[in-house]
Amino acid sequence: MTGGFKKGISKNWRQLAILAAVSIGLLGLAYWWDTERGKDGETSDDVAADSVQLKAPLPDTELGRQVDTMLEGGGYQRSLPELEKPKPTRKSNPLPRWLGDLIVYALVGLGLFAIAVMIWVLVTGSTSPKIRTRKPRRSTVRKGAAPAGTHALAQPASLDDAEKAAKAGNFGEAVRLLLATALIGLARQELVRLRPWMTGREIVRDAKLAPSPADALGFLVATVEAYAFAGHVITEQTYKACFQRYQLLVQAGKGTV
16 A cells, blocks of 8 residues: 555545445445336236136045045035236336436446545545645835845945945945945836846846946946955945945936935
8 A cells, every 4th residue: 555545544534434435325326226216117917816726626536536526416616706817007107217317327426426536535635626826926116126135236235334334444345335225226217137146247238327337337346246256355445436436326327326
């Protein structure tokens, strides 16, 4: 016995018992119904006697001949009274034959269906079919806006965060925050596309920016990649150069960055 059958029996034994009882009951009822319909065509003359023997001849023996001599005088009755032959009768059958056949077929079909359901429960271990449907996710971002955090270079950030990092002397982190803030703002204006699998160069290449803002974005991306992946040290001078590029992108984004 396979694991699926064991699971189906242990989990749904009550349902299986009910299905087995229903299938046996339906098939038994169909057999009984068909048998009873077959008896409806029989007549009572199949079991009634055709006639009663009115005269019984005496055996040809000495005693028989003596009895026959005694009865010849006519003082004794030798014949039985005539009995009326029973009239054949037919059982009433109120249902037409086609309806009886239909009932038999319906009972057999329901019994077979119960057996099929029982087999399905044994195989799948489930008593009801489940249709998996994916519910559409409700977007909480307005049309045209790219949700924050969809790309490694565009994690949630703000200009205040970048300025705080610069005041603390962490210019590399400050440049990274400037780029993230710029990308989020440009994505909301549909000037750049942010996909998790896109590289920084692909973002710059697909950006809908004029040459000057596009160069500024490329400079910021290259600086952040050098800091994050190559381990370059970002100086205050480099941060100021990146901040100028950031302001250029702010103008390109119509002041929404």
